[in-house]
Amino acid sequence: MIVILLGPPGVGKGTQAVRLCDALDLRHLSTGDLLREHRRGGTELGTQAQSFMDRGELVPDELILGMVRGELEALGDGGVLFDGFPRTVPQAEGLRVVLADLGRSLDHVVLLVADDEVLVERLSGRRSCPECGSVFNVHFNPPATEDTCDRCGHEGLVHRTDDQPDTVRNRLEVYRRQTEPLIHFYQAGSPGVRRVDADQGVDEVQAGVRAAVDG
Numbered sequence: 001m002i003v004i005l006l007g008p009p010g011v012g013k014g015t016q017a018v019r020l021c022d023a024l025d026l027r028h029l030s031t032g033d034l035l036r037e038h039r040r041g042g043t044e045l046g047t048q049a050q051s052f053m054d055r056g057e058l059v060p061d062e063l064i065l066g067m068v069r070g071e072l073e074a075l076g077d078g079g080v081l082f083d084g085f086p087r088t089v090p091q092a093e094g095l096r097v098v099l100a101d102l103g104r105s106l107d108h109v110v111l112l113v114a115d116d117e118v119l120v121e122r123l124s125g126r127r128s129c130p131e132c133g134s135v136f137n138v139h140f141n142p143p144a145t146e147d148t149c150d151r152c153g154h155e156g157l158v159h160r161t162d163d164q165p166d167t168v169r170n171r172l173e174v175y176r177r178q179t180e181p182l183i184h185f186y187q188a189g190s191p192g193v194r195r196v197d198a199d200q201g202v203d204e205v206q207a208g209v210r211a212a213v214d215g
């Protein structure tokens with residue numbers, strides 16, 4: 001199965017992706033997490049991506065597509081959940097080419113939807129596990145033990161540098177301008193787009209996502 005999880009910054013893509021991948025045995029392919037790994041590892045790609053990410057701008061399409069192609073080739077036939085990719089129409093067109101080259105096809109596109117005030121509030125309280133990618137929130141979804149990942153036990157959850165208010169505003173504008181057109185891109189063809197109301201509790205949203213990919 002190949003699934004794309006679409007939606008604005010802070011809507012809960014990462015939160016839902018981890019749960020769906022555990023439930024359906026999919027590989028979680030978050031381009032944001034992959035880029036942050038490259039940055040931590042000091043690779044050339046990480047260095048090239050850094051200034052774009054810190055400003056809340058998108059990393060150039062060709063860098064992203066090269067990275068995703070490499071990941072898919074290494075994965076073989078396994079199921080994949082894309083989180084935060086594609087983010088532009090050229091990336092979506094590039095993904096079609098890569099999937100066709102690998103003899104694979106897209107099964108589901110799921111769009112998470114919530115108002116901007118909800119997104120800004122969620123991002124201000126977000127804490128992430130640098131080890132396994134699990135996401136928490138000091139207001140809505142705190143870890144059982146303060147500053148410790150519930151999933152892998154890593155101590156030291158991080159507040160992302162691009163979650164500062166000015167950068168969040170820019171990320172939302174970038175989403176409207178460059179990523180929202182993808183909704184029409186996928187609505188116009190197969191498999192279409194299924195919308196899930198993301199302004200509900202984590203379990204309710206997960207139930208909506210499961211219904212979207214099961215139905």
Ligand code: AP5
Nearest residue numbers: 009010011012013014015031032053059084122126136137
């Ligand atoms: P990326 O890491 O992909 O960030 P994003 O899309 O902005 O999304 P976020 O990770 O901020 O939010 P999310 O929807 O995953 O929400 P989360 O689950 O964490 O990208 C970062 C940067 O990398 C980009 O700006 C760009 O520079 C670059 N980049 C990445 N991919 C790229 C690409 N394809 N092309 C070009 N550039 C690319 O949830 C948010 C918070 O809310 C958490 O605290 C969570 O606990 C809480 N929460 C979640 N669900 C709920 C709920 N139902 N109720 C209450 N709280 C909730």
